[in-house]
Amino acid sequence: xxxxxxxxxxxxxxxxxxxxxxxxxxxxxxxxxxxxxxxxxxxxxxxxxxxxxxxxxxxxxxxxxxxxxxxxxxxxxxxxxxxxxxxxxxxxxxxxxxxxxxxxxxxxxxxxxxxxxxxxxxxxxxxxxxxxxx
Numbered sequence: 001x002x003x004x005x006x007x008x009x010x011x012x013x014x015x016x017x018x019x020x021x022x023x024x025x026x027x028x029x030x031x032x033x034x035x036x037x038x039x040x041x042x043x044x045x046x047x048x049x050x051x052x053x054x055x056x057x058x059x060x061x062x063x064x065x066x067x068x069x070x071x072x073x074x075x076x077x078x079x080x081x082x083x084x085x086x087x088x089x090x091x092x093x094x095x096x097x098x099x100x101x102x103x104x105x106x107x108x109x110x111x112x113x114x115x116x117x118x119x120x121x122x123x124x125x126x127x128x129x130x131x132x133x134x
Contacts, residue, residue: 019063052094086115
């Protein structure tokens with residue numbers, strides 16, 4: 001395990017905790033959307049909210065996977081950071097767009113999607129390299 005100088009948590013635990021927090025936020029946001037926002041948002045906005053919650057959870061779980069595999073794969077920190085930044089841009093922009101109706105925020109959403117794609121690419125590369133070592 002790698003110790004991070006800023007905290008006493010080993011590297012994987014710190015990043016796993018960040019991914020787990022994103023999972024928790026996804027559940028809270030999903031519940032908020034399903035119970036509170038249905039009364040005040042139109043179907044388009046609810047659809048954006050729902051998509052944001054889904055992708056936030058998918059990539060929180062992917063971040064947990066990368067943290068769990070950090071002893072075996074390279075680039076785990078980079079992968080988790082990319083999933084997290086992707087969550088901020090992708091889910092975050094959809095949440096704000098749903099709440100405000102400011103549609104130009106949809107132009108920011110693909111930045112998150114690109115972060116997701118690179119994180120998955122680095123995960124594939126790391127897993128491929130791990131497999132090649134055996």
